[in-house]
Amino acid sequence: MNLASIPSPSTAVWHLGPVPLRAYALCIIAGIVLACIVTDRRMRSRGAPPWAVLDIAVWAVPFGIVGARIYHVLSSPDAYFGEGGELVKALYVWEGGLGIWGGVAGGALGAWLACRQLGMSFSFVADCIAVGLPLAQAVGRLGNWFNNELYGGRTDLPWGLQVHVMSDTTPGQAMVGPDGEPELREGLYHPTFLYELLWNLGVAGVVYWLDKRYKFGKGRAFALYVMLYTLGRGWIEAMRTDPATMIGGLRLNVWTSIIVFLAAAAYFFLVKGVQEFLIPNVDAEGEPVKGFQTVTEEQYQAFLADGSRPDAITDTPSDGTGDEPGGPADEADSDGPADLPAQKTAAKG
Numbered sequence: 001m002n003l004a005s006i007p008s009p010s011t012a013v014w015h016l017g018p019v020p021l022r023a024y025a026l027c028i029i030a031g032i033v034l035a036c037i038v039t040d041r042r043m044r045s046r047g048a049p050p051w052a053v054l055d056i057a058v059w060a061v062p063f064g065i066v067g068a069r070i071y072h073v074l075s076s077p078d079a080y081f082g083e084g085g086e087l088v089k090a091l092y093v094w095e096g097g098l099g100i101w102g103g104v105a106g107g108a109l110g111a112w113l114a115c116r117q118l119g120m121s122f123s124f125v126a127d128c129i130a131v132g133l134p135l136a137q138a139v140g141r142l143g144n145w146f147n148n149e150l151y152g153g154r155t156d157l158p159w160g161l162q163v164h165v166m167s168d169t170t171p172g173q174a175m176v177g178p179d180g181e182p183e184l185r186e187g188l189y190h191p192t193f194l195y196e197l198l199w200n201l202g203v204a205g206v207v208y209w210l211d212k213r214y215k216f217g218k219g220r221a222f223a224l225y226v227m228l229y230t231l232g233r234g235w236i237e238a239m240r241t242d243p244a245t246m247i248g249g250l251r252l253n254v255w256t257s258i259i260v261f262l263a264a265a266a267y268f269f270l271v272k273g274v275q276e277f278l279i280p281n282v283d284a285e286g287e288p289v290k291g292f293q294t295v296t297e298e299q300y301q302a303f304l305a306d307g308s309r310p311d312a313i314t315d316t317p318s319d320g321t322g323d324e325p326g327g328p329a330d331e332a333d334s335d336g337p338a339d340l341p342a343q344k345t346a347a348k349g
Helices: 023-044 052-075 087-091 100-118 122-129 132-146 192-214 220-239 252-270 297-306
Strands: 013-016 019-022 277-282 288-295
Touching (some): 052 122, 100 252, 132 192, 220 252
């Protein structure tokens, strides 16, 4: 064992009786839980009821998994449609193989449908999840470490990764050599899973800081997340050595990163709008009804203070920078109210 290296687990699946516990799945679940906790905090601080994120997650998570699997199958077609491929294995999600681009697209579709059901602004939810999502991706990358997959080329750097030869007949277990020890591939490799994990943590931190400072609205915080993530994913993807579809000498995922970055940048710089907050809808008699009204921060603070609704507010709305005189520039991400008082919910403007 090389002391100047990163070891890899030789087991990625454990069995609880007949039930397999897969490290990859556990990491994905842990990432989803973390994303929900962080997103719930951000949503509550902007007027959403406690744990509304769970109503969104029950749509977004399954749609995201299906979308991620579809992208993986389409971007790695030989294993399913090529010579010797098995199409039925496209359904074997437990064997690994999820594409982040399909996951984000599918998850966004599921979240949009959930927002329609809840009567909630989709761009509001997108901005709130822009910090939790890269954190979830960071945790999920640990699953690739357990699976001994998605590593880069050979390296002599002190953080080079040891990679086991994983068994084809016993999924989740390393091959055992003549000496009874798990077999290692020769040499050390770039730990691209770790590079992306650290990059995602940085993305989450930068998005949180800039969103707190400039109070992005209309989905611009989410667009910022996409821009930063694709910047890192592009160069990290280019380091990987696992088989991939190539176009013009570049891996398909590199091209996807470029295209998605440009689309996100266009949205970020062209779309304008203040940070969004929610207040519950009421009918003409002031009784609570389904859905939420999207308001500015000033309108939300006035509603909390005395139950005023937007049609009774005459203050100039924020321009989204948090620099207005007397504006609560640093309160958008504080621990907001756990719930809205019933008397304020029913208040008329």
